[in-house]
Amino acid sequence: MNSITDKKVFIKPEFKQWTGSFKYRGAYNFISQLDRTSRNGVIAGSSGNHGIAVSSIAEKFGVNATLCIPKDAPREKLIKINKFNPRVILFDRQKQDRTTLTEEIAGRDSLHIIPSSDHEKIIAGTGTIGIEMLEEHDGLDVILIPVGGGGLASGVALAAHHMNPRVQVIGVEPEIGCDTKISLKANRITSILTPNTIADGLRHTQPGQLTFPIMKKHLDDVMTVTEEEILSAINFSHTKLGLKIEASSAVVIAALLYKKLPENIRKIGVVLSGSNYDHSLLYSGSIEAI
Known part of the structure; x- marks a missing residue:
């Protein structure tokens, strides 16, 4: 080089x-600071890397994870996500807004949203x-x-x-x-x-x-x-x-x-x-x- x-x-x-991926850093920082009494579960929208990190760390802390993943996410990333047994909701990123979908499910199921960046x-x-x-x-x-x-x-x-x-x-x-x-x-x-x-x-x-x-x-x-x-x-x-x-x-x-x-x-x-x-x-x- x-x-x-x-x-x-x-x-x-x-x-x-x-x-x-680098996503492990932010996701760990977020989940590790959740109050144990309020760990009903977490939800994240992700194209893959954030979802892999969230599902891995959630499993480590005994937290239920829900992931909103686009249908066209790389197969390799979906395989890694499913290793940690989260609930996966697939969506069409051309027709559905990831943030809106994540917020709707979080409100319905009382889940903590873990943004991928913001x-x-x-x-x-x-x-x-x-x-x-x-x-x-x-x-x-x-x-x-x-x-x-x-x-x-x-x-x-x-x-x-x-x-x-x-x-x-x-x-x-x-x-x-x-x-x-x-x-x-x-x-x-x-x-x-x-x-x-x-x-x-x-x-x-x-x-x-x-x-x-x-x-x-x-x-x-x-x-x-x-x-x-x-x-x-x-x-x-x-x-x-x-x-x-x-x-x-x-x-x-x-x-x-x-x-x-x-x-x-x-x-x-x-x-x-x-x-x-x-x-x-x-x-x-x-x-x-x-």
């Missing part, structure tokens, strides 16, 4: 985290990534991070700037799903249609109410990558780097490989957010452009 990019790249391997405990949990990165490499010029609902980006940016106000934090989104970039440009939360990006963990239609103002203040930039660039990056990561990451992680590798960053940036910390990938994506994209 250093040779190809002519930069010094440090990887934060959240794809090796428990349950295979909650202070989720943001605080993911912020530990930024702390760890700068404790290990305080001289980073940039932290490069995927942007979905904003829990990861806002938590890492907030923590990183608390420790070192000089470090830049740059987000990366799919070009066809750049709701955060559009919202920041418009200076307000702006919705888009559900994007059909291969980065399934980044198929958000708008940033969160809590995460957006944090990202507005603490993200130095948001750049985008194409679907072809993501495909190339995930295949390059698996075949050349030996990093078994998912497409949502690969957006930051794509930003590096396709030289989206300014030339003067030299020392880069890269957050690889998850490993729960769709096997059908492998080898379906060309790596010749790299």
Whole structure:
């Protein structure tokens, strides 16, 4: 990576985290603080990684978990979710709103909602990534991070700037799903249609109410990558780097490989957010452009 990019790249391997993604941090922070007398059960809407984390941690604490999962979620993620025996409710993300569905079921069954990103405990949990990165490499010029609902980006940016106000934090989104970039440009939360990006963990239609103002203040930039660039990056990561990451992680590798960053940036910390990938994506994209 250093040779190809002519930069010094440090990887934060959240794809090796428990349950295979950074989502474990926020979900654990949330569930571990629930009052034992009010643990009737929890519910979460998720495209996969958040659901895997919530179901795993709920089982650990003896809490019943209900998950609202889109029908088109990767099969590999559904298999991992079902290992922990939660109640799974499948929905059509093109016709049903995940938040509305989750709130309806939570109200009916008296369940605690665990947002995938838009909650202070989720943001605080993911912020530990930024702390760890700068404790290990305080001289980073940039932290490069995927942007979905904003829990990861806002938590890492907030923590990183608390420790070192000089470090830049740059987000990366799919070009066809750049709701955060559009919202920041418009200076307000702006919705888009559900994007059909291969980065399934980044198929958000708008940033969160809590995460957006944090990202507005603490993200130095948001750049985008194409679907072809993501495909190339995930295949390059698996075949050349030996990093078994998912497409949502690969957006930051794509930003590096396709030289989206300014030339003067030299020392880069890269957050690889998850490993729960769709096997059908492998080898379906060309790596010749790299």
